[in-house]
Each structure stands twice: as structure tokens, then as C-alpha cells.
Amino acid sequence: MTSQSIEVGFVRLDPGVPLPRYAHHGDAGADLAIAEDCELAPGERKVVGTGLALVLPDGWAGFVHPRSGLAARSGLTIVNAPGTIDSGYRGEVKICLLNTDRHTPIRLSRGDLVAQLVVQRVDAVSFVELDALPDSDRGAGGYGSTGGVAQWLGQSTQRTETEVGK
Numbered sequence: 001m002t003s004q005s006i007e008v009g010f011v012r013l014d015p016g017v018p019l020p021r022y023a024h025h026g027d028a029g030a031d032l033a034i035a036e037d038c039e040l041a042p043g044e045r046k047v048v049g050t051g052l053a054l055v056l057p058d059g060w061a062g063f064v065h066p067r068s069g070l071a072a073r074s075g076l077t078i079v080n081a082p083g084t085i086d087s088g089y090r091g092e093v094k095i096c097l098l099n100t101d102r103h104t105p106i107r108l109s110r111g112d113l114v115a116q117l118v119v120q121r122v123d124a125v126s127f128v129e130l131d132a133l134p135d136s137d138r139g140a141g142g143y144g145s146t147g148g149v150a151q152w153l154g155q156s157t158q159r160t161e162t163e164v165g166k
């Protein structure tokens with residue numbers, strides 16, 4: 001099965017910025033560059049422009065994801081990951097970067113490919129208020145109801161039965 005190719009128009013608000021590009025055929029994310037130099041102190045976040053504005057077709061949206069390599073190596077991530085680009089948005093695509101490292105600053109240069117844009121089809125739904133929900137296998141179980149393997153060293157934030165409802 002071949003994947004569908006959808007045209008996404010864009011304008012370079014800053015003529016020098018690299019185009020979004022898929023590094024390999026079959027990649028889900030097209031790498032996105034930043035249009036300015038920036039430095040992030042440990043724990044610091046900054047909104048940085050890409051110098052690009054997009055026209056996503058109606059019924060599609062863009063999602064700005066972090067890049068795994070930068071995240072693992074330096075702790076660089078995106079605060080609101082994935083950032084949502086609405087099809088009607090005509091402004092500059094911006095990235096809300098965050099240095100999650102507690103000790104080391106991150107220095108980035110204009111043109112660095114710091115994020116990736118995943119373009120996906122999205123359905124608009126009608127929200128319908130109901131009197132009750134139908135049963136399901138999962139029910140209301142969530143937030144660890146199926147167990148987990150991480151060793152948690154902090155204090156429990158789960159409220160006891162007597163606290164619930166206070």
C-alpha cells in the first residue's frame with residue numbers, strides 16, 4: 001500500500017530558513033528548523049519561530065513533536081508536545097522549547113532542526129450530551145489501573161477513600 005501524498009502549502013516568512021523535510025521516505029515527521037539562535041538555561045523554556053507559515057488542508061492538522069535524539073542527548077523537549085497547528089492558522093509556526101536538563105544549558109543556532117511536524121487527518125465531531133454512558137470493558141479505570149513497572153520513590157498522591165469527595 002502506498003501512502004497518500006497531500007500538498008501542504010507554505011510561505012517562508014524568513015527567506016533563509018530551511019524547508020521542512022522528511023529525512024527518509026516513510027518518516028512520519030518532517031524536520032523543522034528554528035529561525036533564530038537561542039540559548040536555554042537548565043529548566044528554561046522559550047517560544048522560538050520557524051520562519052514558516054503553513055496552509056494545511058481542511059480536515060488536517062499539524063503536530064509539532066520533539067526529536068528523540070535531542071531529547072535523549074540534551075534533554076531538549078517541547079512544553080506543549082505535540083503543539084497543534086490548526087488548518088486555519090496563518091501565523092508563523094512557533095515551537096515552545098524546554099531544556100529539561102537540570103545542569104547544562106543548551107545552545108541552538110538558526111537552521112537547527114529541533115522539532116518535527118507530523119501532519120495528520122483530523123475529524124471534527126459533534127459533542128452530544130448524554131444522561132449516562134454505555135458500559136465498557138475498561139469502565140472508569142485509568143491512571144495505572146492496569147498496573148505498572150516503574151519503581152516509584154516519591155510519596156503517594158492517591159487519596160484514600162475517606163479523603164475522596166472532600
Ligand SMILES: O=c1ccn([C@H]2C[C@H](O)[C@@H](COP(=O)(O)OP(=O)(O)OP(=O)(O)O)O2)c(=O)[nH]1
Pocket residue numbers: 064080082083084085086087089092093094095096
Ligand atoms: O506548538 C505550537 C502550537 C500552536 N501554534 C499556533 C498554531 C495553532 O493553530 C495556534 C493555536 O494553538 P493552540 O490552540 O494550541 O493554543 P491556544 O492557547 O488554545 O491558543 P488559541 O486561543 O489561539 O487557540 O497557535 C504554534 O505555532 N505552535
Ligand SMILES: [Mg+2]
Pocket residue numbers: none
Ligand atoms: Mg486553541
